[in-house]
Amino acid sequence: MTITELMPFSVLVPLIASLVCALLPGRFWPWAVTLVAVIVSAVIAAFTLPAAAQVTLSYAFGNWPPPIGIEYRVDAANAFVALLVAGMAAVALPWAKKSVDKEVPERQGAFYALFLLALSGLLGITLSGDAFNIFVFLEISSLATYGLIAHGSDRRALLASFRYLIMGTVGATFLLIGIGFLYIMTGTLNLADLAERLPEVRDTSTVRAALAFIIVGMGLKLAMLPLHLWLPNAYTYAPSFVTVFLAGTATKVALYVMLRFVFTVFAPDWSFVVLPLSTVLMILGVAGMFAGSWVAMFQPNIKRMLAYSSVAQVGYMVLGVSLVSVIGLSAAFLHLFNHALMKTALFMAVGTVIYQVGSARLKDVRGLGRTMPWTLTAFALAGLSIIGVPLTAGFVSKWYLIQAALDQGQWFLVVLILVTSLMAVIYIWRVIEAAWFQERSIKQPDVGEAPLALLIPTWILVALNFYFGIDTRLTVGGATAAAEALLGGGMTP
Amino acid sequence: MITSDWLHPSLVLIAGTLVLPLLKGRAMQAWMVLLPLAVLGTLWMAQPGEHGQMAFLGMELVTGRVDELAMVFGWVFGTVLLIGAIYALHVNDRVQHVAAFLYGASALGVVFAGDLITLYVFWELMVITSVWLIWRRKTEVSFNAGFRYLVIHAVGGVVLLAGIILFQFETGTTRFEQIDVDGPAFWLILAAFMINAAVPPLHAWLTDAYPEATVTGAVFLSALTTKTAVYTLIRGYPGTEMLVWMGAAMTLYGVTFAMLSNDIRRLLAYHIVSQVGYMVTGVGLGTALALSGSASHAFTHILYKALLFMGAGAVIHMTGRSRLSELGGLYRYMPWTFVLYLIGGVSISAFPLFSGYVSKTMIVEAAAIDQRAVIWLMLVVASAGTFLSTTLKLPYKTWLGGDSGLQPREAPWNMLLAMGIAAALCFLIGIFPGMLYALLPGAVDFNAYTMSVFLKEMQVLLFTGLAFCLLLKYVGGGPKISLDVDWLYRRGGPRLVGAVGSAIITTDRAIRRTTLEHLARLTAHVEKKHGRDGKLAKSWPIGSMALWTAIVLAMLLTVGVYRG
Amino acid sequence: MKLARLIEYLISKRSVLAVLLLVSMAALVLVDIILPPAYTRFTWDAIGGFAAFFGFAACAALIFFSRFLGEKLLYRDEDYYDDHE
Structure with a gap:
């Protein structure tokens, strides 16, 4: 089997495994099956990236040649995102066992089945070269995600899930409307084919409207300010493991879809001209950076604080995109990857606190630095990454973002990026202050350090944050290849 | 690595x-x-x-x-x-x-x-x-x-x-x-x-x-x-003109505020500012001699300042007190600390035979060679001020002066040993400056032990001492703290931020309230018109989420559709 | 406590020490006046005993200036920052 033939299995394996999982009883087997499926999927994705970086891979389902059949078309950009998604799932799963046992004690078969569905949906979105197929996978992953969020033990999880459902459906519908418009105008759903046929018809308001719908639809899924309002509740009330997984993957895939349409399907020299995309994205990105960080500084719940921080981090990525240059896009892809690393580590640390204490409110973390030093040190170190301290992954992406801004002479953006980094210092500091500099009140129960099953995966991610802060070959290489693939029209046949 | x-x-x-x-x-x-x-x-x-x-x-x-x-x-x-x-x-x-x-x-x-x-x-x-x-x-x-x-x-x-x-x-x-x-x-x-x-x-x-x-x-x-x-x-x-003046101003700023300090280590901290001022001046002058002066003054300064902080620290460690107004008469109980501290004192004051003399005079001399009269005078005033508060006022009020009634024991052996090593180095460098000069980049064309340098330095120092003795009762001090720039962020800033912050919060609240009211009216309207059961409509966040979505979409569509 | 006794002794002889010091100070100024100036970079290089005068004046100026600054502007009670933090 060549890598091209193997590639679709990174989507199919979790999909099939989810059916198996749904039928499995107990607590061990669903998890074990999921773990195997996810690892297989991640390994395939890991082999796909180097191959796709050299030549665009294409696989036609059922031997129906594209554009009629469904095609998987993979270049450096989607291979990079696919590896991120599958890799994050593989890293998060060992951590999941304990946490899920506690937070979702019953019907774990269904829970893990939903997780696998969500994963295969996300991977399907990423790898597919067919617009309608992307929509279908988007719906699969979204529906599964709503189910996952609703598993949260807090009653508000249901409402959060419901809100996300409404907004997610609006987003998916917008995407569908956009795709429909494109189909009407070109008669094709294949992305590469679309890119080829669009130039003839693109001076119509229908195509322009299609672009607008797709951007808003994906902006919603991406939680770009001001379309982010579903995110904080969803992240806060979902089971810890779901938050860990979503924070690293879901918004990233949405960003990828948006980029794929804006850059490959509509060429950037058209899409950034016909709509003031550059300005709009820059304003929304900066606003997201500020509003997210600002709100995060005042949150009493750490999970919620990190959720708002995610809104800010999405702002950095959107800002990188708005610069419309190879280095800007590279910065966006880099931050996409690095943010997944740091946020996953942070949410894992918080999830570990929840496992031990049962709450992630700031006042319940008081004094934990002494009793749970490993957990909170992991949090602090991952926090350094989100602040952007040198030798961490966060520094690398901010460095590239700043270079991209300077490259276009946008001095003020540099200032804004540094100021929002200082705001990150403040919200991370609040946790450190509570953990180490405040006393535990007598009423709060004493807790010990968390079990190793939670600590080891968390520390692996923390270590990755530092590893990718020092050895940047994989991340910078992958991100640059991805950016070049998008800007260089890697999809055109 | x-x-x-x-x-x-x-x-x-x-x-x-x-x-x-x-x-x-x-x-x-x-x-x-x-x-x-x-x-x-x-x-x-x-x-x-x-x-x-x-x-x-x-x-x-x-x-x-x-x-x-x-x-x-x-x-x-x-x-x-x-x-x-x-x-x-x-x-x-x-x-x-x-x-x-x-x-x-x-x-x-x-x-x-x-x-x-x-x-x-x-x-x-x-x-x-x-x-x-x-x-x-x-x-x-x-x-x-x-x-x-x-x-x-x-x-x-x-x-x-x-x-x-x-x-x-x-x-x-x-x-x-x-x-x-x-x-x-x-x-x-x-x-x-x-x-x-x-x-x-x-x-x-x-x-x-x-x-x-x-x-x-x-x-x-x-x-x-x-x-x-x-x-x-x-x-x-090196050679940044602005630094000459900032450095000289620093020396004076430090000695002036040191005069106002009641806490012994705050007094010494102000003298860090003052001494670093000499080095900054040297950097600004930028000549080979001035840069050598800055580097060697940093070297000697680290040793004697550590010695001074160790002496002050020993007093705090043994008595638990750090204010000049609460100390006094300790020489009977902590004589070794006293003497070792004094060695640090004469070093920072640049007495001949002690380390400060061989480095500070180099910077002052570099200023003289550059014909910078005002800078030279400022540096000399700072010399007088350094001697005045670190070597006269502080030891006088701590070890001599009025008896505070404290009867501490002498500092532990390891503290004394550390101070002894530092004091020995201060002395050694003062006697054999060649050892220090040999470390510096480039040959040093300077000899501190000439008649003219010696005479000037000794006159300044001894007559400073005379003035101190004569004017002792006017020397400031007492149980007070003095304001400095940190007031801006300890009192001034918070006041300002408090005012601005409450203004922002009020505005923010007002905006939210009006927005919510409008949204409520909008939803009520929709509810009335469409006759839904109201549950969905009442959930403000979804309403506002949808509103935002509509706004962004409308913006983009408007631009897109009316462009052609 | 031999060292303490030595210091004690020196303090008891402080008037003798003071005379010695004053004599040596006078000698310093005298030598400075008699010796020809080594440099003429500044006008005051030629004035014998200028450094002595300047040192005295600088010290006096610092004492009075800092006291003025403190009492008119900068002194606060020691608990000034306490109620705020």
Whole structure:
């Protein structure tokens, strides 16, 4: 089997495994099956990236040649995102066992089945070269995600899930409307084919409207300010493991879809001209950076604080995109990857606190630095990454973002990026202050350090944050290849 | 960072420090003395040249640049780490020891950094490690002071990073040589260096925090942060005219505020500002003699200032008091501390035969050769002021003067030993300045022991003493604190922020309320019209989410559709 | 406490020490006046005893200036910052 033939299995394996999982009883087997499926999927994705970086891979389902059949078309950009998604799932799963046992004690078969569905949906979105197929996978992953969020033990999880459902459906519908418009105008759903046929018809308001719908639809899924309002509740009330997984993957895939349409399907020299995309994205990105960080500084719940921080981090990525240059896009892809690393580590640390204490409110973390030093040190170190301290992954992406801004002479953006980094210092500091500099009140129960099953995966991610802060070959290489693939029209046949 | 001919002293120190928490009692004490010795040994073996290159983000990092200038600071940092470690042997707080050694490792890292990225990393590490030397005093006052210290340096770090990024963007390199660009990069990096050098008005972090540090921590603090900044200034900004004046102003600012201080370590902290002022002036003058003067003054200053802080610290350790107005008459109980402190005092005052004399006079002489009359006079006034408060007022009010009724015991042996080593070095350098001059980059064409230098210095000092004796009753002091620039962020800032913040909150609330009211009306309207059961409509967040979606879509569509 | 006794002794002889010091100070100024100036970089290089005068004046000025500054502007009670933090 060549890598091209193997590639679709990174989507199919979790999909099939989810059916198996749904039928499995107990607590061990669903998890074990999921773990195997996810690892297989991640390994395939890991082999796909180097191959796709050299030549665009294409696989036609059922031997129906594209554009009629469904095609998987993979270049450096989607291979990079696919590896991120599958890799994050593989890293998060060992951590999941304990946490899920506690937070979702019953019907774990269904829970893990939903997780696998969500994963295969996300991977399907990423790898597919067919617009309608992307929509279908988007719906699969979204529906599964709503189910996952609703598993949260807090009653508000249901409402959060419901809100996300409404907004997610609006987003998916917008995407569908956009795709429909494109189909009407070109008669094709294949992305590469679309890119080829669009130039003839693109001076119509229908195509322009299609672009607008797709951007808003994906902006919603991406939680770009001001379309982010579903995110904080969803992240806060979902089971810890779901938050860990979503924070690293879901918004990233949405960003990828948006980029794929804006850059490959509509060429950037058209899409950034016909709509003031550059300005709009820059304003929304900066606003997201500020509003997210600002709100995060005042949150009493750490999970919620990190959720708002995610809104800010999405702002950095959107800002990188708005610069419309190879280095800007590279910065966006880099931050996409690095943010997944740091946020996953942070949410894992918080999830570990929840496992031990049962709450992630700031006042319940008081004094934990002494009793749970490993957990909170992991949090602090991952926090350094989100602040952007040198030798961490966060520094690398901010460095590239700043270079991209300077490259276009946008001095003020540099200032804004540094100021929002200082705001990150403040919200991370609040946790450190509570953990180490405040006393535990007598009423709060004493807790010990968390079990190793939670600590080891968390520390692996923390270590990755530092590893990718020092050895940047994989991340910078992958991100640059991805950016070049998008800007260089890697999809055109 | 390791090759066959290069072992980074910071690496040695960091690796050794990691072992420290595992040790106890005597073993820990022995390790604390061995570690600085190992660092000195590493320095001894260091070969001139560039070592430890690494690639990072497409730039070449040079983690080990060994030249004479770096070695001057390397030697004195290693020495003061040894002295400080001995002084702290009795302390049974591992966090402090670990912090102190890591802090020393970061300072060494800055000094040997051949590029700005490496420098920045160690620069920040210095802040994160040193703040624990303040916090471990474990009082609320020291926590707050340490926190202010942290915030100021965090801001300074961002300024430095911004400068480095611009510098790299404009020159395409991050090598750390003389900063030779125009525009913001030059000023940002300079500002960051000046914050760490405690140049007024950016100095208040020092005089605010150092007096609140632990007794032993203050010794390290007094030696490292400001002197790494002096090193970076010598390397990056020699001959910057502005620094001549800022430095001279610094010397006077420091001595004036020292006169107002009642806390003994705050008084000494103001004299750090003042003494670093001499070095900054030397950097600004930029001649070979002036730069040699700055480097050697940094060297001698570290030793005598550590000695002074050790003496003051011993008093605080034994009496639990730190205010001049509560001390007095201690010479009967702590005579050794007294005498050793006085050696530090005459060294900082630049008495002949003591270390300050052979370095400070070099800077003053460089100013004279440059024909800078006003600067020369300012520096001489500062000399008088230094003698006045560190060597006359402070010891007089602490050990002599009115009896405070305190009857402490003499400081423990390890404190005295550390002070003894520092005092011996002050004396040795004073007698054999050639040993110090031999370390400096370039030959030093200066002899402090000429009749004319000797005469001027002695006259200034002795007649300062005369004035002190005659005017003793007018010398200020008393149980008061004096305001400084830190007022701006301790009282002024919070007041301003409070006012602005409450204004923002009120506005924000008002905006939200009106928006929500409008939304409520909108939903009510929809509800009435469509006759839904109302549950969905009542959920404001979904309403507002949808509203935002509609707004963004409408914006884009408007532009898109009406464009053609 | 031998050292303490030595200091005690010196303090008891402080008037003798003061005379010695004053004599040596006078000698310093005298030598400075008699010796020809080594430099003429500044106008005051030629004035014998200028450094002595200047040192005295500088010290006096610092004492009075700092006291003025403190009492008119900068002194606060020691608990000034306490109520705020």
